[in-house]
Amino acid sequence: MSTATDNNSKPRAMSRAKEWTAEVENLFRFQQAGYRDELEYRQIKQGALIDKWPKSGFVKKLQRRDNTVFYYSRKRECEDRDVNKVLVYSY
Secondary structure (H helix, E strand, O other): OOOOOOOOOOOOOEEEOOOHHHHHHHHHHHHHHOOOOHHHHHOOOOOOOOOOOOOOOOEEEEEOOOEEEOHHHHHHOOHHHHHHHOOEEOO
């Protein structure tokens, strides 16, 4: 049986975010960098650490597939108008 921690996990379903949460904020950051979510980032960038801001837990820095680095603020970056663009995958 496949779980979210397997190396070859594929999403079973997808939906769009309806309201902003900390999870949606992090998904927004991963998707801005070109990944589905944290699981896909870990699969592609094997062994790469994900820097997060200590208090908020938001992603601080991500490396794109072309090795460009994205840096993110400790404050919210996903504005209300962008929330419905965030894809939420379930495994």
